[in-house]
Amino acid sequence: MSNTPSALDLYAKVEDLLGVKEAAPRLYAHYLLALQAIDFRSLLDVGCGSGDFIVQLQGAFPEVRFEGIDLSPEMVRRAGEQGVDARCIDLCDVRECYDVVTCVFDMLNYLSPEELPAFLNCLKERLNPGGVLLCDLNTLYGFEEVAVGAFTAEDDRRFVAIESDFEAGVYEADFTLFEREGECWRKSSQTIRQYHYSPEEIAGLLGAEMVQRDPVTLYAEEPDKAFLVYTLPA
Ligand SMILES: C[S@@+](CC[C@H](N)C(=O)[O-])C[C@H]1O[C@@H](n2cnc3c(N)ncnc32)[C@H](O)[C@@H]1O
Structure with missing residues (x-):
């Protein structure tokens, strides 16, 4: 994909x-x-x-x-x-x-x-x-031991969470991003894939x-x- x-x-x-x-x-x-x-x-x-x-x-x-x-x-x-x-x-x-x-x-x-x-x-x-x-x-x-797992990071206008897994030669990283918009936060989610x-x-x-x-x-x-x-x- x-x-x-x-x-x-x-x-x-x-x-x-x-x-x-x-x-x-x-x-x-x-x-x-x-x-x-x-x-x-x-x-x-x-x-x-x-x-x-x-x-x-x-x-x-x-x-x-x-x-x-x-x-x-x-x-x-x-x-x-x-x-x-x-x-x-x-x-x-x-x-x-x-x-x-x-x-x-x-x-x-x-x-x-x-x-x-x-x-x-x-x-x-x-x-x-x-x-x-x-x-x-x-x-x-790099895929099996370094890239997989859970990760979060933030600054004053963004919060990102990444959940990633590697199976059968495919690395999938699910990104969830919250971006500050005034008093509200906009949420978006996407998956990035990599292949060995x-x-x-x-x-x-x-x-x-x-x-x-x-x-x-x-x-x-x-x-x-x-x-x-x-x-x-x-
Ligand atoms: C991890 S980033 C590396 C960016 C840059 N080369 C660097 O060293 O900072 C991978 C980049 O590849 C781009 N990319 C992924 N698939 C692509 C494709 N089929 N054609 C062109 N760019 C692509 C992504 O949008 C992203 O910017």
């Missing part, structure tokens, strides 16, 4: 309460290091979120053309506020080609098994010959060679993610 734009927008509204922004720089460091070894002039960040990753890259690679896309209108609005060239558009509707595509911080895990093959096919078509995909995937340990994939499955579906695979430990003592680099034939 695919994640709806409404569910992605609810996530966008609470992401800053989840500790994600604090952990992200440690993940981005893997991308920055790998990109320093690549000669590239254009990069598309798929699932660019609020644009933090592109903002970092723009500082490190001033000559490169950066664009972001995301299916959450709220995320795209936030990315635009940071000056990022971001669009709310499906990858398969993008017409331009790029030297590098990135899918950062769980983006590929958001795709259902029904969506993944077509998504990777479109991704391949958007890469120039010899193009490179940099991405990360949650490990089984192995690095080899991505290589097979993409028809690309996996040239780098690094363990990433963001939230625990064992690797909860893998950082991956794939290259297409020249």
